[in-house]
Amino acid sequence: MNRVLLVEDNPDDLELARLAFARGRFGTAVDVARDGAEALDYLFAPGQEPPQVVLLDIKLPLVDGIDVLRRVKSDPRTRHIPVVMLTSSAQDRDLHACYELGANSYIVKPVDMEHFMAAVNKIGAYWLGLNLTDQSS
Template sequence: MAEAGRLILLVEDDPDHELLTIRALKKSNIANDIRVARDGEEAIEMLFGANAIKPQVILLDLKLPKVEGLEVLRRIRESDLTRMLPVVVLTSSDEERDLVRSYQLGVNSYIRKPVNFTDFAEATRQLGMYWLVLNEAPPLS
């Protein structure tokens, strides 16, 4: 796995949500490198492939093409290499079963994406501040 750093893995298939998330993080002075996987298959490749990355936090959408987000989360939690990586579900899903299943699979946090940009930007700012500044993550070695 690549050297652990202050890397964020954003798993998001909606280009507008991708841009809003990145913009909100940068506007909040979160200077971490952000890698984007645009479907679940790409996320799995980025985490387990030949050039695997070790992000400080994974922001995971649930409704993804190819491999859904819950399956990505399941694979993250079943591997010794990635089990302890912080995973935040950032989704527009308001289905209780997605919330419950995410926690059953070991998600660290579940956040519903606010509909309007101002609220979305503020939620992303708070998320970035907590997971990248305040939270003390376990060692990833």
């Protein structure tokens, strides 16, 4: 079964993303972290099976998404995990910082509900359907 870690503190975006994955029929378990600290605990838990992809917001409580990305991409245990920044920030400095730290993709959340769900569905189709990952890491 595919596994996604969705790191999102907005309950509306969280539910829309879950619904989009369910409708996409990717055979996906969506694990949720509602802040950056919870995401790091999940990703670095001993024996934790890594997700196929992490969808990561930037503006998060406790530890922001950029710091989570920095930790994930700097650690040999997790740097192979694809990280898609799914955020409301369209600021050039955030975009640049995320790609400098190794983000695999940067997507600005559509404001409209249907467009948001379509974007999440496309993310799932690519990262869970088309993209091959090295699971030996």
